[in-house]
Amino acid sequence: MNIYELKQRTNILSQLLEIWEDSVRATHHFLSDAEVNQIKKYVPQALTGVKHLIVAENEIGIPVAFMGTQDHRLEMLFISSKERGKGIGKQLLRYGIENYEIKEVTVNEQNPKAIGFYEHMGFTTYKRTDHDEEGNPYPLLYMKRK
Template sequence: MIEIKERNSKLIQDLVNIWESSVKTTHLFLSDDEIYAIKQYVPQALKEIPILIVAENEHEHLTGFMGIANTMLEMLFNSNENRGQGIGKQLLQYGIESYSVNELTVNEQNPLAKGFYEHLGFKTYKRTELDEQGNPYPLLYMKRN
């Protein structure tokens, strides 16, 4: 796990590629047009997130990342080819241990992510019918005790 301070354009593009790979696999409720529209905001979010942690494989290729603000997990994505290898769990556990992550939001229509977070001790305390952009994608707000 590496905390990134300097966020150059190549790093941002590499992380956007991981984001897109992950979202196309896990967010099946989104159309290609919606993914494209959201993708336009990802570089700025990556530049602005206070804490950005990346995971690399043994060849120093990026495999996943997470963003944290205060004690809130704001983003956690693994490239599709690296899913199921424990990278997300390692990232989240690192966030919990090093940054006291204890809260997150997840799309209800992403049941694998919801189950993953529940497995790591997060429980839903609130649900909204719409996402933060007002789209009809219910969000689950989860906390870890």
């Protein structure tokens, strides 16, 4: 597994967008197809706007996961559904903690596996909202590392 910060973002964005969609469809069952397609329009902007974009590649150099971090926050973490359960998320998050001092994350309350993962990685909930940042009825949990 090769993990690195992506400095040149243009050529790889379509691959990362595919990982994002595959991951969301595998984990965000509370979103309709229309909602996924609507959110997908904004993902390229998020990918280019995050300060640090870190990519994990498999042994033949194909991106299989990525995370974005900024100001000690994990802004995004998405793993290809075929690669889930192999420890890639742990590797990425540990890399982020060690290299970017990640201390906080926000997670959808309706994604219990993600909540469990972050709790396992040492995060605890300190705040809950009934809606996401766009005002949609998706409760968010705000978590900090112990």
